[in-house]
Amino acid sequence: MIRHLAGRLGQAALLLVGVSFITFILLYILPADPARQLAGRSATPETVETIRQQLGLDRPFHEQYLRYLGNLVQGDLGRSYTQKTEVAEVVAARLPPTLLLMAAAIVVELMIGLTIGVLAALRPGSRFDQGAMIVSFIGVSTPQFVGGILMLYVFSVQLDWFPVGGYGTFRHLVLPAVTLGVLGAGWYSRMMRSSMLDVLARDFIRTARAKGIPETRVVVVHALRNAVLPVIAMIGIDVGLFMSGAVIVESVFGWPGIGQLAWQAIQQVDIPIIMGVTLVAAVAIVLGNLIADLVAPFVDPRIRLR
Amino acid sequence: MNSELPIFRVDDLAISFGGGTRRARVVDGVSFHVGRGETLGIVGESGCGKSVTVMSSVGLQPSPPSHVDGGSARLGDVDLLRLPPKALRRLWGSRIGVVFQDPMTSLNPVFTIGMQLREALAAHTNLTDAEREARIMAMLARVGINAPERRLRQYPHELSGGLRQRVLIAMALICGPELLIADEPTTALDVTLQAQILALLRDLRDEMGMGILFVTHDLGVVAQFCDRVAVMYAGRIVESARVDALFRAPRHPYTHALLASTPRLDSDRSVPLPTIDGMVPPPGARGAGCSFAARCSRAQPICLATAPALVAGQDGAFACHHPVPVP
Numbered sequence: 006m007i008r009h010l011a012g013r014l015g016q017a018a019l020l021l022v023g024v025s026f027i028t029f030i031l032l033y034i035l036p037a038d039p040a041r042q043l044a045g046r047s048a049t050p051e052t053v054e055t056i057r058q059q060l061g062l063d064r065p066f067h068e069q070y071l072r073y074l075g076n077l078v079q080g081d082l083g084r085s086y087t088q089k090t091e092v093a094e095v096v097a098a099r100l101p102p103t104l105l106l107m108a109a110a111i112v113v114e115l116m117i118g119l120t121i122g123v124l125a126a127l128r129p130g131s132r133f134d135q136g137a138m139i140v141s142f143i144g145v146s147t148p149q150f151v152g153g154i155l156m157l158y159v160f161s162v163q164l165d166w167f168p169v170g171g172y173g174t175f176r177h178l179v180l181p182a183v184t185l186g187v188l189g190a191g192w193y194s195r196m197m198r199s200s201m202l203d204v205l206a207r208d209f210i211r212t213a214r215a216k217g218i219p220e221t222r223v224v225v226v227h228a229l230r231n232a233v234l235p236v237i238a239m240i241g242i243d244v245g246l247f248m249s250g251a252v253i254v255e256s257v258f259g260w261p262g263i264g265q266l267a268w269q270a271i272q273q274v275d276i277p278i279i280m281g282v283t284l285v286a287a288v289a290i291v292l293g294n295l296i297a298d299l300v301a302p303f304v305d306p307r308i309r310l311r
Numbered sequence: 312m313n314s315e316l317p318i319f320r321v322d323d324l325a326i327s328f329g330g331g332t333r334r335a336r337v338v339d340g341v342s343f344h345v346g347r348g349e350t351l352g353i354v355g356e357s358g359c360g361k362s363v364t365v366m367s368s369v370g371l372q373p374s375p376p377s378h379v380d381g382g383s384a385r386l387g388d389v390d391l392l393r394l395p396p397k398a399l400r401r402l403w404g405s406r407i408g409v410v411f412q413d414p415m416t417s418l419n420p421v422f423t424i425g426m427q428l429r430e431a432l433a434a435h436t437n438l439t440d441a442e443r444e445a446r447i448m449a450m451l452a453r454v455g456i457n458a459p460e461r462r463l464r465q466y467p468h469e470l471s472g473g474l475r476q477r478v479l480i481a482m483a484l485i486c487g488p489e490l491l492i493a494d495e496p497t498t499a500l501d502v503t504l505q506a507q508i509l510a511l512l513r514d515l516r517d518e519m520g521m522g523i524l525f526v527t528h529d530l531g532v533v534a535q536f537c538d539r540v541a542v543m544y545a546g547r548i549v550e551s552a553r554v555d556a557l558f559r560a561p562r563h564p565y566t567h568a569l570l571a572s573t574p575r576l577d578s579d580r581s582v583p584l585p586t587i588d589g590m591v592p593p594p595g596a597r598g599a600g601c602s603f604a605a606r607c608s609r610a611q612p613i614c615l616a617t618a619p620a621l622v623a624g625q626d627g628a629f630a631c632h633h634p635v636p637v638p
Contacts, residue, residue, distance in 0.1 A: 207416060208411060208412075208413055208416040208417045209416065209417055209418055209419040209420070211371070211411060211417070212409075212411060212417045212418065212419070212479070212482070213419065213430075214371065214403070215371055215403050215404060215407075215408075215409040215411075215483075216403065216404040216430060216431040216434055216482065217400045217401060217402065217403035217404030217405060217431075217434050217435060218400075218404075218430060218431075218434045219400070220396075220400075227419050227422075230419075230421050230422070231419070231420070231421055304421065305420065305421050306420075306421060306466045306468070307420055307421075307466070307468050
């Protein structure tokens with residue numbers, strides 16, 4: 006168990022170096038010039054050159070990268086070009102909203118996805134099943150900006166139930182969380198349905214039924230516990246995705262999270278922020294999967310960590 | 312052991328599968344009964360309908376895809392085929408116990424043995440925790456599981472196949488059922504374990520007095536373990552008799568061929584083992600005549616025209632126009 010954890014953390018460290026390297030290359034070869042961006046349109050070439058030197062962008066690639074990596078190892082993510090503050094501080098300030106939105110979105114996904122998946126699996130081929138799978142398919146195929154804007158229009162503009170955007174109260178959380186949750190629930194319902202169908206056909210379900218226990222207990226206790234395993238792995242993946250991928254929904258709803266920060270940083274070619282956000286997302290993906298792996302043995306005792 | 316008053320009696324059971332134009336009768340006109348402390352073997356090839364017959368008769372065959380088209384299945388004086396699901400569920404596990412074929416897949420892998428046994432008992436009794444544990448311990452000891460306290464905390468994958476089948480037997484019998492359904496309970500086990508499990512079932516039957524419906528394709532097991540036997544072919548019972556009579560003088564040509572194709576220690580090894588040519592006709596392709604006629608060496612024109620009825624003979628009953636003569 007401890008060896009497993011140590012191994013995983015070692016892998017994670019290597020992965021972070023890899024991610025930082027690739028992102029760094031991509032940003033280096035980008036035609037956009039952060040120095041020019043910072044200096045503004047009317048700046049003289051001399052001013053731009055001075056800024057470039059100040060930022061160390063005139064140095065060769067390997068020097069720039071090694072300096073970044075050296076600082077990173079010491080826990081220093083650098084300073085933002087535009088905000089003149091530590092990247093770590095900027096990112097840390099954006100974490101709570103993103104974590105809150107992520108947790109709320111996953112709760113919505115699970116409530117909708119698991120319920121629909123289980124009910125559909127109990128009556129495969131029924132009208133409910135067919136309808137649920139069509140709706141799930143629409144959900145996973147709808148772009149987030151379409152879903153988000155639709156939600157805004159109906160529930161904020163027309164019905165005025167929720168604020169149009171912002172952050173702070175539970176009412177602000179509802180629309181972005183429901184948008185992410187409803188659109189993502191389709192993955193869960195489809196996976197839950199197929200996993201549940203598979204489990205319900207196994208021999209031990211017949212054994213449980215033959216004991217004369219209520220059918221709801223057969224489904225909820227005996228089948229669900231077995232069927233939920235792939236869902237746990239999926240939650241782990243979702244944690245990583247939402248940390249990095251809620252960009253669109255955060256922008257639509259003006260949610261001050263990591264995604265919005267990334268969006269702004271990209272527009273301003275604020276390389277240290279982009280690097281910081283990318284690394285946080287990579288850490289989140291690793292952590293999400295690690296947590297899923299650590300939880301799995303508690304659900305299925307046959308799984309042992311080596 | 313035998314009893315005049317059967318505890319479980321199935322009459323004229325008919326089952327079909329599928330819907331609409333693809334609906335096909337798979338079991339037709341099947342009748343049998345089991346007495347207290349008696350074992351009835353139901354034998355036949357794969358796909359002859361033996362498991363479907365037995366599971367449908369106690370309501371455990373999922374429907375759809377199967378439908379019971381007619382007949383009755385009486386446990387005491389209740390017809391199981393006409394009971395609502397809730398009432399059936401009260402009988403499963405309490406008056407009807409079931410042991411399934413594959414012990415490796417018949418226990419839930421994510422729950423402890425203890426939880427799965429407790430659940431079986433708790434579903435039908437109002438015992439205190441202490442009484443329940445005592446009963447579970449006694450039952451595990453009775454089925455030959457040592458160190459039961461430790462086993463209760465273990466998960467199925469930590470137990471061998473033989474132990475798992477003992478756990479499943481304990482689970483089926485923990486409420487003291489009148490009827491035990493054993494659906495090929497030894498097929499997935501190796502030969503030495505088979506003998507142990509059969510001996511255990513026999514002892515438990517003699518002790519607890521339940522009737523056993525024993526589904527198998529293994530005539531050797533039938534000879535060792537059963538009192539009476541019903542031979543099924545293509546969804547019908549073609550012959551039923553006491554085990555000694557059936558093995559001594561099979562009357563239906565199918566039974567005769569089946570026995571002839573079973574290897575014996577004293578058979579002449581220079582002669583190849585006889586086989587039954589052809590295939591069991593699929594459910595949709597069963598004509599008006601005897602379903603075995605196409606493969607039968609004794610078939611006459613009448614066999615293809617009309618299906619023979621099951622008629623009672625001296626030692627049992629058989630459905631054949633031209634039975635094998637008694638030697």
